Amino acid sequence: MFLLLVLIPLFLVLLLNLNLYKVNYKIAVLIAGLFSLFQMFFIFSPNFFSTGLVDLLSLRFECDGISWIMLFSIAIVSFAAICVLYASETIASGKKFHFVNLVLLALAGMNGLVFVRDIFSIYVFIEIIAATSYVLIALDKTKKSLEASFKYLVISSVATVMMLSAVAILFMAAGSTDFIKVAQMYKEYGANPLIVVASVFFIVGLFIKGGVMPFHGWLPDAYSASPNPTSVFLAGIVTKTTGIYTLVRLYAIFDFNYSMQLVFLVFGSLSIVIAAIGAINQDNFKRMLAYSSISQVGYIVLAFGSGTILGVFAGMFHLFNHSVFKSLLFVNASALESRVNTNQIHNMSGLASRMPVTSTTSVIAFLSTAGIPPLAGFWSKLLIVLALWFSGNKEFAVLALLASIFTLTYFLIMQKKIFFGQLKEKFNTIKEARFTIRLASLFLCAITILTGLFFPIILNFMAFLFSF
Amino acid sequence: MENLYIHIFLLALIVIISVFAVSHYRIIRGAILLGAVSFLVSISLFMLKAPIAAMFELSVCTGLITVIFISVISLTNPVYAGQKKINEMSMVKKIIILFLIVAVCGFFIYLFDEKNINWIPVMNDAQKTVTTKDSLWNLRHVDLIGQALILLTGIFAVVVLFKKGKEEK
Amino acid sequence: MNAESLILFKFYIMIMPILFIIGIFAVMTAKNIVAIIIGIEIMTKGVTLLLAASGYFGGNPEIAQNFIIVMIIIEVVILTIASGLIVNIVKKYDSLSTKNIRNLKG
Numbered sequence: 001m002f003l004l005l006v007l008i009p010l011f012l013v014l015l016l017n018l019n020l021y022k023v024n025y026k027i028a029v030l031i032a033g034l035f036s037l038f039q040m041f042f043i044f045s046p047n048f049f050s051t052g053l054v055d056l057l058s059l060r061f062e063c064d065g066i067s068w069i070m071l072f073s074i075a076i077v078s079f080a081a082i083c084v085l086y087a088s089e090t091i092a093s094g095k096k097f098h099f100v101n102l103v104l105l106a107l108a109g110m111n112g113l114v115f116v117r118d119i120f121s122i123y124v125f126i127e128i129i130a131a132t133s134y135v136l137i138a139l140d141k142t143k144k145s146l147e148a149s150f151k152y153l154v155i156s157s158v159a160t161v162m163m164l165s166a167v168a169i170l171f172m173a174a175g176s177t178d179f180i181k182v183a184q185m186y187k188e189y190g191a192n193p194l195i196v197v198a199s200v201f202f203i204v205g206l207f208i209k210g211g212v213m214p215f216h217g218w219l220p221d222a223y224s225a226s227p228n229p230t231s232v233f234l235a236g237i238v239t240k241t242t243g244i245y246t247l248v249r250l251y252a253i254f255d256f257n258y259s260m261q262l263v264f265l266v267f268g269s270l271s272i273v274i275a276a277i278g279a280i281n282q283d284n285f286k287r288m289l290a291y292s293s294i295s296q297v298g299y300i301v302l303a304f305g306s307g308t309i310l311g312v313f314a315g316m317f318h319l320f321n322h323s324v325f326k327s328l329l330f331v332n333a334s335a336l337e338s339r340v341n342t343n344q345i346h347n348m349s350g351l352a353s354r355m356p357v358t359s360t361t362s363v364i365a366f367l368s369t370a371g372i373p374p375l376a377g378f379w380s381k382l383l384i385v386l387a388l389w390f391s392g393n394k395e396f397a398v399l400a401l402l403a404s405i406f407t408l409t410y411f412l413i414m415q416k417k418i419f420f421g422q423l424k425e426k427f428n429t430i431k432e433a434r435f436t437i438r439l440a441s442l443f444l445c446a447i448t449i450l451t452g453l454f455f456p457i458i459l460n461f462m463a464f465l466f467s468f
Numbered sequence: 469m470e471n472l473y474i475h476i477f478l479l480a481l482i483v484i485i486s487v488f489a490v491s492h493y494r495i496i497r498g499a500i501l502l503g504a505v506s507f508l509v510s511i512s513l514f515m516l517k518a519p520i521a522a523m524f525e526l527s528v529c530t531g532l533i534t535v536i537f538i539s540v541i542s543l544t545n546p547v548y549a550g551q552k553k554i555n556e557m558s559m560v561k562k563i564i565i566l567f568l569i570v571a572v573c574g575f576f577i578y579l580f581d582e583k584n585i586n587w588i589p590v591m592n593d594a595q596k597t598v599t600t601k602d603s604l605w606n607l608r609h610v611d612l613i614g615q616a617l618i619l620l621t622g623i624f625a626v627v628v629l630f631k632k633g634k635e636e637k
Numbered sequence: 638m639n640a641e642s643l644i645l646f647k648f649y650i651m652i653m654p655i656l657f658i659i660g661i662f663a664v665m666t667a668k669n670i671v672a673i674i675i676g677i678e679i680m681t682k683g684v685t686l687l688l689a690a691s692g693y694f695g696g697n698p699e700i701a702q703n704f705i706i707v708m709i710i711i712e713v714v715i716l717t718i719a720s721g722l723i724v725n726i727v728k729k730y731d732s733l734s735t736k737n738i739r740n741l742k743g
Contacts, residue, residue, distance in 0.1 A: 006613065013620060059609050098628050105621050112617075116610055120704055124614035127711045131618060134718050135625045143729050147738045150722050154664060154673055157715065161660075161680045164708065165653055165687055171701070172691035194650075475645055479652050482686075486656060486679050490663040495671050502675055509682050513705070516693040521705040525685065528709050533678070533716060540720045541671060544727040565662055569655050576651045607700075611707050622714035629721030 001048055002063045002115065005039055005071070009108035013101055025097040026086075032100045033082045035107070039075040043068060060117055060178070065465030067114040069316050070245055073323040074110050076447065077236030078103065080327045083440035084334050085229040087433070095139055103233065106132040110241050119167050120177045122249070123160070126209070126242045130156050133238055137226040148218075148225035155218045159208035166202035169194065183253045190257070199254060203263065206250070210243015212301055213271035216294050223290035224343070228334035231286060235293055236327035240319055244300055248312060256307050264305030269399050271298025276406035280413070284343050285333050288414060289326070292369065295407065296322045302400060303384040306391040313466060314383035321368070321376045321451065328365040328444040332358050335433035335441070336418075345414065350423035354430045357438050359419040361445040366415055368448050370408040376451035475515065482508050483569065491561045496541055503534035642694065649690035656683030669733050670726065674719050681712055 012035060016028055042048065049063055085091070085099055109128035116122060134156075138149035171177050173195060174185035189195055208215040223235055254260055272295050279291035300322070303315035335358050337343055340351070352359040368377035381404065388397035432438065451458060482505055489501035506529035514522035656679055663676025685705055692701020723733075730737040 010613070010617065010620075061610070095628070098624060101624050102621070102628075105617055105624070108617055112610075112613065118610065120707075121608075121610045121614065124611055124618075124707060124711065127715070128614060128617045128621060131621045131625070131711075131714055131718060134715075134722070135621070135628055138722055138725070139628065141725055144740070146722055146726050146729065147740060150670075150719075150726065150738060153715070153719055153722065154677065157677045158661070158664070158680070161657065161677075161684050164684045165657075168684065168688045168691040168704075171688075171697075171704075172695040175695060175697065176700075472645055476648060479648060479686075482682075483652070483655055483659075486659055486682075489675060490659055490672070490679065495669050495675070498672060498675050502678055505679065505682060509685060512686060513689050516689045517698045518689050518692065518702045518705065521689065521702040521709075524706050524709055528713060529682075532713060536716060536720055537671065537675075540723055543724060544733055561666070565659060568658060568662070572654055572658060573651060576654065605703060608703055611703070615707060615710055618711055618714050622717055625714070625718045625721060629718070629725060 001045075002043075003059070003061060005042070005111040006108050006115070008038075009035065009104040009111070013104045013108075016097075016101065016104075023097070025093045025100070028097050028100040029082060029086050032104055033079060033086075035104070036075050036079040036082060039071065039107075039111075040079065043071050043075070060121075061115040062117055063115055065462070066245070066248060066312075066316055068465055069320055069462075070114045070241065071111065073320050074107065074114075074237050074241070076444070077233065077323050077327045078107055080236065080331055080440040080444055081229050081233040083436040084232050084331055087338070087436045088228055088334070089338060091140055091227060091229075099136065099139060099229065102132045102136050106136070106233070106238070110237065113241060114245065117179045118177050119170065119179070119182060122246055123164055123167060126163075126246070127160065129238060129242055130160075130209075133234060136230045136233065137222055139230065140227045142225075144221075144225040145227065148221040152218045152222045156209060159205040159215075161205075162201045162208075163205035166198040166205070169198040170202075179249070179253055183255065186254055190254070199260075202250065203247070203260070206243055206247050207267065209239070210247070211239050211294055211297055212243070212267050213274055213294065213298065214267070216271075216275070219294060220287050220290040223293070224284055224286040228330075228337060232327050232330045232334065235289070235330050236323045239293070240297065240300075240323060244297065244315075244319060247301070247304065248316070251304060251312075258307075261305045261307045264301050265393060265396055268298045268300075268302030268305055269396060269403075271295060271301065272400070272403045273406070276403060276410065280406075280410045283345055285336070285345055285348075285414075285418070286330070286343055288345075288410070289329055289333065292407070292410070293322075293326055295403075296326070296369070299381070299384060299400065302396060303387055305396070306387045306393060308387060308391050309466070310383070311387040311391065313462065314380065314387045317462070318380035318384060321380045321448070324444055324447050324451075325365040325368045325377065328361060328441060328448070329369075331437060331440050331444065332362045332365070335437045338437070339430050339433060345417050348418050348424075349421045350419070351430070352419040353423060355432050357432055357441060361441040362419065363415060364445050364448060366411040368452070370411055371404050374449075374452050376448050376455075379452065379455045471515075475512070478508055478512050478515075482512070487562060487565050487569075491565065496538065499534060499537035499541065502537065503530050506530040506533070646690070646694050649686065649694075653683045653687040656680060656686075668735055670723055670735055670738065671733065673735070674716070674723070677719075678712075678716075681708075684708070 012031060016023055081103065085096060091099065106129055109125050109132065113122065113125040113129065116125060134149050134153050137152060138146050167177065170182055173189060174182045211219040223231055226234060251260065275291045275294035275298065279288050279295065282288040282291060300315045300318050303311050303318060336348065339355065340348055342348065364375065368375040371378045371381040385397045385400050388400060485501055486505050489498045489505060492498050506525065510522045510526040510530065513525055660676040660680030663679065664673050667673045667676065685708065688701050688704050692698040726738065727733060
């Protein structure tokens with residue numbers, strides 16, 4: 001049944017492009033929005049985990065709890081991105097149609113990625129997602145977006161080559177590329193220097209794709225120079241799926257290796273601290289959000305470094321929360337840009353009185369990022385700190401707590417500069433953003449607040465999921 | 469024994485030609501040398517008992533990719549007139565690259581001596597009786613869906629990137 | 638595994654880092670955008686050879702062939718996207734030099 005989530009986007013793309021009938025771009029956007037809503041509700045259906053269709057075609061797909069969380073995040077973020085697309089005024093209508101096609105293909109790729117259990121198929125689906133991202137970033141063909149897409153292409157191809165060479169060596173040692181067989185091989189020959197080098201190559205390749213600190217070179221440019229709906233899509237789910245989700249699967253194969261834990265701890269904390277310092281001085285709103293993304297991904301990697309099931313669970317929960325509130329922030333950034341026509345922070349001030357919905361949802365998203373009590377971000381950060389503390393890495397737990405103060409600092413500065421303060425003269429006639437952008441903001445904000453308030457119910461539900 | 473020498477000779481030739489492909493100033497020569505590297509890689513694949521992959525590599529990489537490169541360079545060529553520079557930089561570059569490669573070679577020969585590689589369970593010269601190609605492709609259905617998706621992406625990429633929009637004059 | 642195969646195997650394991658370093662050198666010190674893509678292609682050839690060697694020495698040359706075919710198809714699509722980007726960059730800047738694409742910081 002869950003195979004439908006991969007096959008339906010493929011059929012929709014073929015249907016939309018048959019050219020037997022003229023398809024208006026509005027109908028295409030509507031169909032894509034309906035599909036993402038369908039995905040959001042389909043994963044709650046009772047026989048979602050049944051494997052009838054998969055056995056019929058003898059594929060090697062499976063769905064378990066971690067895949068379920070990823071599917072939910074993917075559905076939410078793609079819905080927000082399509083809402084922003086509908087209201088965008090800087091992209092022509094023909095290009096909006098192609099945007100919908102590419103987003104449907106990327107959705108098929110991401111849904112497929114969370115189901116496969118085979119290291120070569122992971123490479124294939126990561127390349128599908130990456131190829132659609134390159135075209136999505138360069139969609140409006142301005143100078144900056146072309147340059148950002150080219151840089152992303154080059155750096156991501158280098159990472160792909162490293163990943164694939166590791167896949168080749170693991171394939172030779174294990175005789176097959178299935179997760180189970182590679183895990184068995186790793187138990188026997190895990191200390192062999194050739195296999196250690198191969199694992200290091202794989203992990204470095206995934207770090208480059210996921211934007212962890214020493215290898216984050218492409219990320220601020222790609223997030224800030226791409227058109228608005230692409231930023232929401234890219235920042236919300238693409239980087240995290242190709243980088244962090246694959247790390248979790250690899251971590252399970254390599255059996256929670258101790259030196260891998262150390263690598264995660266070190267690189268995670270490096271990400272958190274240096275990216276938080278880098279975000280303080282940025283002038284462009286989207287670049288500041290990009291550095292904040294790198295910092296939060298550092299939190300997720302740090303959670304995985306604790307080496308326990310609680311750590312993995314805390315990391316996945318923070319991944320879900322981060323995709324919700326980061327896409328909320330990018331939706332608001334696109335709302336601001338569509339009305340104020342600038343991304344520079346020193347040009348904006350005092351917008352709270354003219355754009356109430358945008359400013360309120362931004363404030364809630366900022367507070368959730370910083371980890372303030374009843375919102376969702378607080379619970380996930382608390383779980384990360386607890387997981388680190390109970391697994392014996394007490395100094396990293398303290399570091400995670402102290403770095404929250406950095407997060408709070410730069411977000412308070414941004415909030416004051418953009419939304420509060422004196423209203424400038426030229427902003428007196430600004431209206432609120434268009435209807436679909438407001439809808440997306442309110443929807444994401446509602447998810448953040450509800451996840452925070454009803455946390456015990458969600459905890460039980462996730463414990464049920466993780467029993468798979 | 470001569471099998472071993474042919475392999476090593478091919479690999480050495482690949483390395484040398486790729487060094488030349490990278491360090492030339494005029495990139496059309498670089499693209500043609502890349503085609504030559506693809507041809508040699510295809511022969512190597514054929515000797516490693518992968519005939520269908522060798523045919524694929526020959527037709528796609530030596531043919532299609534070299535043609536794509538040369539067409540991209542020719543499409544953008546008229547802007548390139550009047551930029552003749554002396555070839556001195558490329559000589560220095562070549563020597564630096566070759567030196568780095570020899571250093572890496574020596575390092576890796578020291579790193580992996582024979583006792584470390586005795587872990588692989590099945591180690592013969594591919595004498596295993598393998599099933600035919602068709603039944604093996606049945607094992608990897610998932611990649612078929614992946615290939616369909618990536619080909620569709622390629623089609624949309626060409627449409628988006630190569631078509632002139634209405635607003636661009 | 639006899640000694641001769643072992644030596645050959647060592648050479649094949651060595652070819653991948655060598656081509657990788659040549660490719661990275663090309664990517665980092667290129668004065669021309671197309672040279673960057675040539676560097677990426679050379680790295681991909683290295684991985685192709687490594688995949689074929691891992692199939693041959695591991696006893697599974699058929700499965701490795703499938704991997705190589707899928708990888709070549711994906712590589713062609715990525716190269717098409719890269720050439721599309723290059724053509725559009727040249728339309729904006731009228732030159733193939735890499736100085737033009739160093740504008741964004743970070």
